[in-house]
Amino acid sequence: MLQEITPVMLPVYERPAALAGVHTHYCPGCTHGIAHRLVAEALDELGLREQTIMVAPVGCAVFAYQYFEMDGCEAAHGRAPAMATGIKRLLPDRTVLTYQGDGDLASIGIAELIHAAARGEPFTTIFVNNAIYGMTGGQMSPESLEGQRTSSTPGGRDVQRTGFPLKVCELIAGLEGTAYVVRRSLHDVASIRKAKKAIVTALKVQQAGAGFSLVELLSTCPTNWGLTPADALTWVEEHMLPQYPVGDYKVSAAALRAAAG
Amino acid sequence: MTGTIVIDQERCKGCQLCTLVCPQHVLSMATDTLNARGYAPARLAAAGCTGCAVCAIICPDVCITVYREPARARRGPEVAS
Numbered sequence: 001m002l003q004e005i006t007p008v009m010l011p012v013y014e015r016p017a018a019l020a021g022v023h024t025h026y027c028p029g030c031t032h033g034i035a036h037r038l039v040a041e042a043l044d045e046l047g048l049r050e051q052t053i054m055v056a057p058v059g060c061a062v063f064a065y066q067y068f069e070m071d072g073c074e075a076a077h078g079r080a081p082a083m084a085t086g087i088k089r090l091l092p093d094r095t096v097l098t099y100q101g102d103g104d105l106a107s108i109g110i111a112e113l114i115h116a117a118a119r120g121e122p123f124t125t126i127f128v129n130n131a132i133y134g135m136t137g138g139q140m141s142p143e144s145l146e147g148q149r150t151s152s153t154p155g156g157r158d159v160q161r162t163g164f165p166l167k168v169c170e171l172i173a174g175l176e177g178t179a180y181v182v183r184r185s186l187h188d189v190a191s192i193r194k195a196k197k198a199i200v201t202a203l204k205v206q207q208a209g210a211g212f213s214l215v216e217l218l219s220t221c222p223t224n225w226g227l228t229p230a231d232a233l234t235w236v237e238e239h240m241l242p243q244y245p246v247g248d249y250k251v252s253a254a255a256l257r258a259a260a261g
Numbered sequence: 262m263t264g265t266i267v268i269d270q271e272r273c274k275g276c277q278l279c280t281l282v283c284p285q286h287v288l289s290m291a292t293d294t295l296n297a298r299g300y301a302p303a304r305l306a307a308a309g310c311t312g313c314a315v316c317a318i319i320c321p322d323v324c325i326t327v328y329r330e331p332a333r334a335r336r337g338p339e340v341a342s
Contacts, residue, residue, distance in 0.1 A: 005265055005328050012264075013314040013327035024322065028300065029276035033321030189282055189318050222276075229276040229321075 016040040018049045020069050029229020031186040031219040032060060035128050036067055038192070039099070042199040043070070046207075052095040053087055055080040057104040060134040064099050078109020081116035084123045095206060096123040102143040103133040106166050110142075113172070120177025120211040124202045127168060130219040131240060138224030142166040145243055150224070165243060169216050173249035179211030180259075181250040185218040187236040191246070201259045208258035218244055264312020264329040266305055272324035273302035279316035279325065285309045288316060 015021075018040035026032045043049045049070050056064040058077035065072030075083040080098035088096040105113055105127050113125070132150055133139040139152040143165055147156040173181045180202050184195035195217055202213040218240050220232035227235055251259075273296065280288040280303060289306040296302050303316075312329030 005267070006330070008330050009265065009312075009328040010331060011326060012312060012329045013317040013325070015323050015326070019323060023272065023298070026321065028274035028321075029278060030321055033323060034319070037323050189315050192318050229278055230281050233278070 016044045018043045020067050027223045029222045034186050035217050038196045038199050048095045055084045055098045057100040059101040059104045078104050081112040085121045088123045099126045102129045103141045106142040117172040117212045118175045118177050122209045124206045125214040127216040128219045130221040132221050132224050134221045169249040177212050178250050179252040179255040180205040180213040182248045183216040183246050185246050187233045205255045205258045210254035210258050264310050267326045269324035270302045271296050272322050275300035278319045279303050282315050282319045
């Protein structure tokens, strides 16, 4: 029998305890599931689950608070950084996360994000960038690429009419309040491993109170891109990576000390 | 056999990503069954799994548990010299 587990075998990869045992509503192949798992694994590794509060966005991840075994709440569209600011200031000993997509964070919520970053609020934002509005039916988001076909730009995004894609990491890395601003991708196994390390580091930076931390994760939307899950990962590699290069955009001295400790 | 996986058949959404990244090519999609949600789940279809966990790392629905024999168990019991 192929799937027999012999007595000497040990489990080397299991579902993290911080993930709730429920079915998610995400489409097949959607990398939100990978991002959720990485956040859960990072919290488990650092033993932070019992003291973590997650602020869910509006968008596909709107039910994120149901998918984690931790405290969570739901913010108005784009206002997760404002709500996280309030929670972190009232309960500074808790780990506070916002989990936001690009429609939520980069469009309606960009003001909240920029000011939270400029104030150096010591919470962590997980920014899932899939270059489209997923939940509402695949409209153009600020992150959509030039020429990208979406339901609101059927002829491809025309940057003369709708502007250029917004590079969030580059934008906020120049703010003095930010401590750790990095971009990672979820398009292959090696990249997913690096993304996990970045999330762990961001949480350590938060624990050290070093300032605002943000991890951007390049993600897929197979359904609204009109691609298979496998082709969507290739699309990230071929089209999104040149526009949104992965890398460390800001690692402050305090963040470096926190990451090493 | 040095490793194996258990796929939660009801949680799998049939996205096929695990079958594409498996370095041993031992995973395939079911062709004769659907789960309760209507997806054809992934299966371990051949011997040769090494328990490398690459499938579990790419799986968006966290439905793969990976088991592996520790290196010591593969070598056999330690012999006192």
